[in-house]
Amino acid sequence: MKKVCLPLAFACLCLLLSSVLSAQTPSRITIKGTVFDTSGAEIPFATVMLLNPKDTTLVNFSRSDEKGVFSFKNVKNSPYLFKxxxxxxxPYTQALATSPTEVNDLGIVRIKPITQELMEVVIRTAKAPLRIRGDTIEYDATTFKVPPGSTVEDLLRRLPGIEVDADGNIRAxxxxxxxxYVDGKTFFGDDPKSATKNLGAETISKVQVYDEKSEQAKLTGVEDGKKEKTMNLELKEEFKKGSFGKITGAIGTEDRWALRGNYNRFNTKQQLSFIAFANNINQTGVNWEDYGEFKGQNTFNDNDNGDFGFGSNRRGWYYFSGDDSPLNNFDGRGFTKNYGGGTNYNFDNKKSKFNISYFYNESTLNLDQYSFRETFLSDNSFTNTDTVTQLDFRGSHSISTRLEQEIDSNDIVIIKANMRLGSNTSDNRQGQLFAESGMPPTNSLELNNNTELSSWRLSGTAIYRHRFKKKGRSIAGSAGYNGSSSDGTENIFSLNRFFQATTLTEQIRQLNNNDNQTQQLKASLLFTEPLHKKWFWETFYNFSQTDNKVNRQVLNPEINNERIDNLSIFYDFNVLYNRLGSxxxxxxxxxxxxVGLAAQQLQLDGKYAIDENLPLLTDPIRRNFTNLIPNLDFSWQLPNNMWLGLNYGYGVEEPRLNDLQPVPNVNNPAFRTEGNPNLVPQRSHDVSGNFNYWNAASFANVGIGMGANFFDNNIVYNQTIEVIDSVGIRTTTRPDNVSGGQNFYTYLWSSFPIIKTKLTFDVNGNINANRSPSFVNGVENETRSNGYQVQAGLNLTPNPKLIVGLDGSLGFNKITYSIQESQNQNIQNHSVDASIKWQFAAKTFLESNLNYSVFRNDRFGFNQEVPIWNASVRRLLGKNNRLEVRLAAFDLLNKKVSITQTGTANYVIRNVASTLARYYMLxxxxxxxxxxxxxxxxxxx
Amino acid sequence: MRLHPVSFFSLFFALLFMAPAPGFAQELEGRIRYLVTHDWSKKFAAVDYISKQARERNAYMWGNRSEWKVYTEMFITPTQTKYQDAEEKAEPEDEGYSWRKEEFMVQRNFETQTNYEVFTMLGKKYLLQDSIHGQDWKILNDMKEVAGHVCMNAFWEDTLKMQKVSAWFALDIPVSSGPERFCGLPGLILEVDVNDGGMIITADKIETRQLTSELDLPKKSKGKKITEAEFRSLLKKHVDEKRKAEEPPFWGVRY
Known part of the structure; x- marks a missing residue:
């Protein structure tokens, strides 16, 4: 009890003391007064406020009554800003000190009217915030429109309350x-006109007018009561204007080197960027981060390809516009030397968005690859090994531009164009060895092919959208052109050696001239009509006409480049496409x-001759395919961040051009590719579904999806394998239509914290299954391929300076062949990955990862283990950490190699290619x- | 527009004889529609714990393309306001994807000084019931017109949500309310700008009419009952976690 009593007594004492003190300065007071205007009229219902004088925080507010009388009752007695x-x-402001009495009567407070012109014009018409600081009146110059090139004088003429006479004298x-003043400083001497006549109006953000002490008063420090009208012009605060960029140079062991740099300049409307790179460390392009900075606000675009209707993407969703992108796309094989560079310009003032971009990119590839392939027949199988040495050069110039212009809030036009010029030379030396399974090799084939190709591609699209007055009614139209041309020569040499036959060698030389041209015109229309608040009716029409011309002249260099008629072909192939749907x-x-339905018509027209000006080989072929295509899209956003989606479509895909050519391609005599001019479009029922869940509170994510394709008509590649005297084992591939075949896939991914912000677990799994029928030597073979993959990882961040990751994945691919079950394959790819990122000292970082991969195929006793260990240390230096020094070791164990294993149709193939292994780089x-x-x-x- | 020059004389006359613009405090009853413009890249730019480099890169890559618009509405009488999402769509309807609206409402009764809110935060529904809590506004001297009403400017910095809020309140609508959770000024808030364009709420239509059942509370909705203090501590916990994860805090939370 005593413990409670003491503070209580103390409190009582305080209370007593404070009431004694309040006799002098009361703790609670009443502040009152009456609001009048300068003409003497009382102001009813004026807002009166008490603010904290330190930071103008609102403490209390009230309103004057009909007679202009206001009061704040029982407020704390402290200094206030009264407003x-x-x-x-x-607005009227007065500083109030602590009041000595219980009632602080301010008496009559007079407030000054704003001139009606300022009120009407600045606040009402221009909707410009008018800033009033004491006697200063501030105009927002950006809201008064003047023609481009105007001077400040022209701008001032438009400001209410400001006059400029013919000589440029200003009255406010x-x-x-x-x-x-300009930004508070005198501008070239004392003449007030020098600034207003010379400065451009667009450089000014604000005009402030206020009274300043006279020059005399400023000099003497004696207040003479005279005030001079002064104007200050505030320059535009272009806080967003700036530039950024970086440059990296690196040298390493094994003659490795790299250079890259980028530079960007921007302001609120424009972005200009440059980027360049050169290296021999297999970076064939730029990384994603640099690419985003290069493309700026044009990195993501509406997917506005102008194809309306089923299968097109909805507007308003942003997509990564990655066509012809200079992103790194190295596939892991070989050694490359790369050069590239480009520039990008963006303009965006919300109504107009414009982009133009140029990029040059070249890559020289040196590849050594070993392949093993086993092909299964109904009664036996054969193998071939393949050693390739390839020198390949690819270079391209690309230019792309896009303009999006909002004409008004209901009309928008988008125009896009892309152009690409490319050249490619390739020197391919290949040695192949053929054998029947378990037997000694029958023959070897040496191939030496040289290819030169130059090509161009041009595409342009224009899209127009209009919204009608009726809400939800709109029309959109598009027109486009796509053209491409390539011109190439292939110089082919093959030498076939037979180990057992009577003919010991067979040599073929061949010169191919390939000239391909494609022109496409297309147009689309979409009309949307609202039926009811929640119901819309859409009708679309798509049209395209494609003209493909292929001219392949195969010459024999040994007989004066005479044409080989049975391998040469010219064909002109037209596709007319019409689709009307709703x-x-x-x-x-x-x-x-x-839910919708469309009628689609494909008309194929083909003409074949040996060369362009020679008579047709057959009568022109004309075929029509008409299909009714149903379509269903369903998406449901459930409560609590859950999404469910279902789609059904009927796919009709026209045959690929190469599959239609009526003469064979025998660049490699052992692998002959035939076309089939009688192919009909592939048709399939496509269904898919997905579910996503995101928990914002627990940071957990789950996604599940599945899909299937059921083929009504499937284009498959039938194989005929035969032993031919002059060739050895020859595989002929020919596309054909079969009914049947299915694909099925399902996936799951999830990530969730085990300990929030410290330990995260993620898991991924997917299953792919497909069945595809095809014929091998006339016998139907169904290949079933079932792939299973599962990956799981842990990410540990015990503190902000350390991140540790551990990841593992298992992959199985089981392939069964109905023609020969003993050849069933089980391809396995497994890996574990451990990584660490550690800031172990100030501005110093260690990054390392170890990856251990296993590639297996038990049936061939193949089992290769590839451990890759990378590590690097980097340190930031200099003011604002502008410099970075990095020492990196790649593939410390010197084990890097590229391995791929695939099994399809009736064969299984394994590629092993050497690539850049251990090197160190600074x-x-x-x-x-x-x-x-x-x-x-x-x-x- | 070229204006008639103002001479000293006419100014004098204006001061003497011009009746002040009628500024009676209106007894407003009706509906106010607000246009809400969100810009996620500007929201992202205000998250101080994410590195400057990442925020600058994001702003550079998204430019003007990170905006979306919605309508909200407020029913108002001199003593009560109710704020919620409007039925109207602000984005063109022909492009038609309809998002699910979370249940949301802010009801303030100035007679009983009570605040009642229904909202979803981080996937969970809450009913917040407490007295009215205004923000610690700083009063500035700027004026502008919003939806036909002359407004004054006030400023508040929310250190928890990392928001710099600039509000414009009407001098002639003496209801101390506003959109979202903003209130406590001498007049109704007609415009709010959060983080320089991260979210801009502007009254674009004011209809005066007799209200009937619009101010009624929704039927008993299920949800966790919390107080203002509990709401603040829930929010603080979430922002602290997001700070550690270096992710923006605004997904799953009404901005």
Whole structure:
């Protein structure tokens, strides 16, 4: 009890003391007064406020009554800023000190009206915030429109309350302006006109007019009571204007080197960027981060390809526009030397978006690859090994541009064009060895092919959209052109050696001239009509006409380049496509369903001759395919961040051009590829579904999906394998239509924290199954391929300076062949990966990862283990961490190799290619913005 | 527009004889529609714990393309306001994907000084019931017109949600309310700008009419009952976690 009593007594004492003190300065007071205007009229219903004088925080507010009387009762006695604001009047502010009495009567407070012109014009018409600081009135110059090239004088003429006479003298609120400052400083001497006549209006953000002490008063420090009208012009605060860029140079062991750099300049409307790279470390392009900075706000675009109707993407969804992108696309095989560079310009003022971009990219590949292939027949099998040495050069110039212009809120036009010029030379030396399974080799084939190809591609699209006055009614139209041309020569030499036959060698030389041209015109229309609040009716029409001309002249260099008639072909192949369709869509509260039907017609016209000007080999072929295509899209956003989607479509895919050519391609005599001009389009029922869940509170994600294709008509590649005297084992592939065949896939991914923000677990799994029928030497073979893959990983971040990752994956691919079950394959690819990122000292980072992969195929006793260990240390230096020094070791164990294993149709193939293995590299980078002085946790979101 | 020059004389006359613009405090009853413009890249730019480099890169890559618009509405009488999502769509309807709306409502009764909110945060529904909590506004001297009403400017910095809020309140609508959770100014808030364009809420239509059942509370909705203090601590826990994960805190939480 005593413990409670003491503070209680103390509190009582305090209370007593404070009431004694309040006799002098009361703790609670009443502040009152009456609001009048300068003409003497009382102001009813004015807003009166008490603010904290330190930071102008609102403490209390009230309103004057009909007679202008206001009071704040029982408020704390402390200093206040007292403020009155009333429409049409300059806000009134008065500092109030602590009151000695219980009632602080302010008496009559007079407030000044704002001139009606300022009120009407600045606040009402221009909707410009008018800033009033004491006597200063500030205009927002950006809201007063002047023609481009205008001077500040022209701008001032438009400001209410400001006059400029013919000589350029300025008057503000009836008084002559004596001084003009620019950003608070005098501008080229004392003449106020020098600034207003010379500065451009577009450089000004604000115009402030206020009274300043006279020059005399400033000099003497004696207040003479004279005030001079002064104007200050505030320059535009272009806080978003800037530039950034970085450059990296690196040298390494094994003659490795790399250079890359980028530079960007931007302001609120424009972005200009440059990028360049050169290296011999297998970076064939730029990384994603640099690419995003290069393309700027044109990295993502509406997927506006102008193809409306089923299968087209909805507008308003952003897509990564990666066509012809200079992103790194190295496939892991061989050694490359790469050069590239480009520039990009973006303009965006919300109504107009414009982009133009140029890029040059070249890559020289040196490849040594060993392949093993086993092909199964109904009664036996044969193998061939293949050793390739390839030198390949690819270079391309690409230019792309896009303009999106909003004409008004209901009309929009988009125009896009892309152009690409490419050249490719390739020198391919190949040695193949053939054997029947378990037997000694029968023959060897040496191939030496030289290819030169130059090509161009041009595409242009224009899209127009109009929205009608009726809400939800709209029309969109598009037109486009796609053209491409390639011109190439192939110089082919093959030498076939037979180990057992009577003919010991067979030599073929061949010169191919290939000239391909494609022109396509297309157009689409889409009309949307609202049926009811939640119901829409869409009708679309698509048209395209494609003309393909292929001219393949095969010459014999040994007989004066005479044409080999049975291998040469010219064909002109036209595809006319028409589709008319309609759907009904329901969209409401997260439920979006569209059900529709389209009629599609494909008309194929083909003409074949040995050369362009020679008589046709057959009568022109004309075929029509008409299909009715149903379509269903269903997406449902459930509560709590769950999404469910279902789609059904009927796919009709015209045959590929190469599959239609009526003469064989025998660049490699052992693998002959035939076309089939009688192919009909592939048709399939395609279904898919997906479910996603995201829990914002627990940071957990789950996604599940599945899909299947059921083929009504499937284009498959039948094989005929025979032993031919002059060739040895020859495989002939020919496409044909069969009914049947299915694909099925399902996947699951999930990621969730075990310990929030510290330990995260993620898991992925997928199953792929497909059945495809085909004929091998006339016997039907069904290949069933079942793939299973599962990956799981842990990511541990015990503190911000350390991130540890552990990941493992298992992959199985089981392939069975109905013609020969003993050949069933079980291909396995497994790997584990451990990584660490550690900031072990100030501005110093260690990054390392170890990957251990196993490639197996038990039936061949193949089992290869590939451990790859990379490690690097980097340190940031300099002011703002602008410099980075990095020492990196790649593939410390010197084991790097590329292995791929695939099994399809009636064969299984394994490729092993050498690639860049162990090297060490020292690099120095400079970043204008500075590098982040911490570990990168998240790549992208 | 070229204006008639203002001479000192006419200014004098204006001061003497011009009746002040009628500024009676209106007894407003009706509906206010607000246009809400979200810009996620600007929201992202305001997350101070994400590295400057990442925020700058994001702003550079998204430019002006990260905006979306919705309508909200407020029913108002001199003593009550109710704010919720509107039925109207602000984006063109022909492009038609309809998002699910979370249940959301803010009801303030100034007679009983009570605040009642229904909202979903991080996938869970809450009913917040407490007294009205205004923000610690700073009053500035700027004026502009929003939807036909002259407004004054006030500023508040929310350190928890990392938001810089600029609000414009009407001098002639003496209801101390506003959109979302913003209130506590001498007049109704007609415009709010959060983080320089991250979210802009502007009154675009004011209809005066007799209200009938619009202000009624929704039927008993299920959800966890919490107080203002509990809401703040839930939010703080989430922001702290997101800070550690270096991810933006605004997904799953009403901005």
């Amino acid at each position: 009155i604001s009333y429409i049409g009047y300059i 609120q009836g008084k002559d302006v004596q001084r003009v 759907d009904v869509r329901y969209s409401y509260e997260g439920v979006n369903i569209a 690099s120095l980078s400079y970043n204008m913005r500075g590098y982040e002085d911490k570990l990168k946790k998240n790549g992208w979101w």
